[in-house]
Amino acid sequence: MRRNRIERAGVRRLANWQQRRPLMHIQALPTDLVRHWQAGGADAHGQRPEPAISDGNGNPCRHCLNLIPQGAGYLIVAHRPFHSLQPYAECGPLFVCADACTRFEDHGTLPEALKSSPDFLIKGYGRNERIIYGTGTIVTPEEMPARVADIFTDPQIAFIHVRSARNNCYQARIDRTP
Ligand SMILES: [Zn+2]
Numbered sequence: 001m002r003r004n005r006i007e008r009a010g011v012r013r014l015a016n017w018q019q020r021r022p023l024m025h026i027q028a029l030p031t032d033l034v035r036h037w038q039a040g041g042a043d044a045h046g047q048r049p050e051p052a053i054s055d056g057n058g059n060p061c062r063h064c065l066n067l068i069p070q071g072a073g074y075l076i077v078a079h080r081p082f083h084s085l086q087p088y089a090e091c092g093p094l095f096v097c098a099d100a101c102t103r104f105e106d107h108g109t110l111p112e113a114l115k116s117s118p119d120f121l122i123k124g125y126g127r128n129e130r131i132i133y134g135t136g137t138i139v140t141p142e143e144m145p146a147r148v149a150d151i152f153t154d155p156q157i158a159f160i161h162v163r164s165a166r167n168n169c170y171q172a173r174i175d176r177t178p
Contacts, residue, residue, distance in 0.1 A: 023149040024160075026065070026111065027173040028104040029079075034063040034096050037077050044091050049075035051098060058116055061097045065104035065111030065172065073098030081161065081170050088130040094170055104172075114172065115141045119165045122147060122174075124157040132156055138165050152176055 037049045056070025068074045074095050082089035104111050114120065122144065124135035135157065139147045144162075151157055160174040 023152060023177055024106075024145060025175045025177050026104065026106040026114070026162075027175060028065050028111075029062045029081075029096070031063065031103045034103075035100065037075055037096060038098065038100055043077035044080045045078040047078070049077045049096075052076055052095075059095050060113035060116060060171065061101060062094050062113070062171065063096050063103055064101035065113040066101075067112055067116055068095065068097055079170065081173065082129045084129050086129065088125075090170075092169055110141055110144065111172075114144065114162060117141075117164060117166075120144065120171065121163040121165045121168065122151070122160055123163075124151045124154070124160050126156050127158040129158075135160075148174055 037043065040048055043049060052074050054068040054070055054072050054074050056067070059068040059074060060066070061068050061074065062079075075098050076093055076095055078091055079094050080089050080091035119138050119140050121136065121138055123137070124132045126132050132154070135151050135154075137147055148160055151160055162171040162174060163169060164171060
């Protein structure tokens with residue numbers, strides 16, 4: 001009887017663990033970088049962030065991963081979400097809140113920014129930060145976790161980038177669960 005209770009508790013713990021720890025771990029931009037822009041620091045092109053006011057029409061912040069509310073200030077910057085400078089290290093525009101927002105922490109559910117569009121482009125990269133061809137796919141938010149898990153079955157894949165399906169803007173990085 002006692003043993004059965006322990007076994008049942010173990011199964012419950014495993015179920016909770018799996019709910020909290022899916023195969024994907026979503027990474028928003030680092031806070032120190034975003035604070036640098038929010039303080040007027042230069043972007044990847046050496047330019048000051050451009051201030052703008054959100055129309056509330058789907059402007060996602062890449063730090064809190066929420067949609068920037070209508071009337072709220074935000075910054076437009078050029079960013080290269082790679083460590084290495086090489087032909088695959090794309091640089092492009094993205095938005096962050098103008099005010100100091102709180103970085104998204106992945107507790108197992110998709111952030112608002114990754115549910116706000118009907119679909120997204122995801123693609124896998126190797127350790128050398130180059131695209132692993134064949135991984136690029138357009139997915140709905142609902143399809144994303146399963147497709148990410150599928151891409152991560154290839155040991156060559158070091159990380160995955162999520163971009164907007166229509167404008168190719170960088171949204172977030174996904175790593176394997178630590
Ligand atoms: Zn934000």
